[in-house]
Amino acid sequence: EVQLVESGGGLVKPGGSLRVSCEASGFNSSDYSMNWVRQAPGKGLQWVSSISGSGIYKYYADSVRGRFTITRDNAKNSLFLQMSSLRAEDTAIYYCARAWGSAGYFDLWGQGALVTVSS
Amino acid sequence: EIVMTQSPATLSVSPGERATLSCRASQSVSRDVAWYQQKPGQAPRLLIFGASTRAPDIPPRFSASGSGTEFTLTISSLQSEDLAVYYCQLYTNWPPRIFGQGTKLEIK
Numbered sequence: 218e219v220q221l222v223e224s225g226g227g228l229v230k231p232g233g234s235l236r237v238s239c240e241a242s243g244f245n246s247s248d249y250s251m252n253w254v255r256q257a258p259g260k261g262l263q264w265v266s267s268i269s270g271s272g273i274y275k276y277y278a279d280s281v282r283g284r285f286t287i288t289r290d291n292a293k294n295s296l297f298l299q300m301s302s303l304r305a306e307d308t309a310i311y312y313c314a315r316a317w318g319s320a321g322y323f324d325l326w327g328q329g330a331l332v333t334v335s336s
Numbered sequence: 337e338i339v340m341t342q343s344p345a346t347l348s349v350s351p352g353e354r355a356t357l358s359c360r361a362s363q364s365v366s367r368d369v370a371w372y373q374q375k376p377g378q379a380p381r382l383l384i385f386g387a388s389t390r391a392p393d394i395p396p397r398f399s400a401s402g403s404g405t406e407f408t409l410t411i412s413s414l415q416s417e418d419l420a421v422y423y424c425q426l427y428t429n430w431p432p433r434i435f436g437q438g439t440k441l442e443i444k
Contacts, residue, residue, distance in 0.1 A: 252433070254380075262372075262380065262423055264433035276431040312379055322370040322427040324391065326379040 219243035219325065221313050226330030233303050237330045239296040239313030247271070247291035250316045252323065253298050255309035263309075266298065267316070281307075303334045338362050340369075340424055342436035350444040355411040357439045359424035364404045368428040371400055371409045374438075375420045384409065385427075411441075419443050 225237040239251070253265040266287040267276045275287050286299040296313050311330050314323040339362040349355040359369065367387035372380040382391040384400040387407055397412045411418055424436040 254433075261421075261438045262374075262425075262435040264431075264435065267431065267433065278432055314380075316427075317385070321430065321433070322382060322385040322425065323372070323380075324382050324385075326381065328379050 221315065221325060221327035223311065223313055223327045223330035226311065226332050228333045228335065229303055230336050231304060231334055233334070234299070234301040235303065235332060236297055236299045237311050237332065238298075239327055241294040241296070241315070244315075246289070246294045246296070246315070249318075250321070251289060251296045252314045252316055253287065253296075254312045254314055254323070254326075255307075256312070256329075257306070257309045260309075265311070268296070300332070303332075305334050308332060308334045337432065338365060338426055338429060338434055340426055340434050340436040342422075342424055342439045344439060345437070346440045346442060348442040348444050349411075349414045351416060352413050355414050355418070355441060357409040357422050357441070359402075359407040359409070359436050361405045361407070361426060365426050365429065367403045368426060369402065369407045370425045370427050372423045372425065373418075373420045374423065375417075380423065383422075414441075414443065416443055 223239045229235045252267045268287045272289045284302045288297045313327045315325040317324040341360045343358045369387045371384040374380040400409045421438045421440050423438045426434045
């Protein structure tokens with residue numbers, strides 16, 4: 218089955234760090250750029266970060282640049298988001314999403330991982 | 337940075353009726369717009385790409401049109417399971433990748 222499964226969410230204190238992961242199955246994830254999109258409670262979708270299929274090119278939203286790092290391990294069909302210096306406003310469900318080809322619309326989404334930043 | 341503005345914020349439609357959702361870009365984006373459906377408690381799902389092409393397994397009651405700055409998603413005969421928030425997205429001219437703020441579709 219073609220799917221994305223996130224893990225690693227949880228409760229972390231402000232200023233702390235957390236890593237969320239996304240495991241792809243049913244397809245070769247190195248053929249696709251991968252993305253993180255988050256959704257704060259009761260809010261809309263916000264793009265966080267993207268990484269090319271090779272892992273060479275990385276892009277970040279201004280709100281997370283310098284604090285979050287996107288990486289991937291193509292041998293393990295896995296995507297990661299290392300989050301540090303976390304703030305209350307980073308509280309959200311974090312979805313990984315596959316971008317289709319060079320066009321870049323998101324054709325496959327994971328179920329999401331909840332990250333809560335609170336003291 | 338291009339802004340995608342959706343209207344209305346909330347739409348209430350009776351079952352069997354037509355629902356029309358709008359998305360406006362702050363500048364021309366050709367046809368590089370996707371629509372997503374997010375049902376309560378679920379992840380988003382791709383409905384439409386290229387402004388008007390249905391994604392696989394999307395029912396034909398969902399249709400979309402537009403180009404340039406004006407885009408429309410239409411649900412021809414609303415069903416109860418269509419209760420969701422619908423987002424448009426500009427998927428080129430990135431970063432950043434831009435989503436509209438969403439339209440919440442309620443069933444009367």
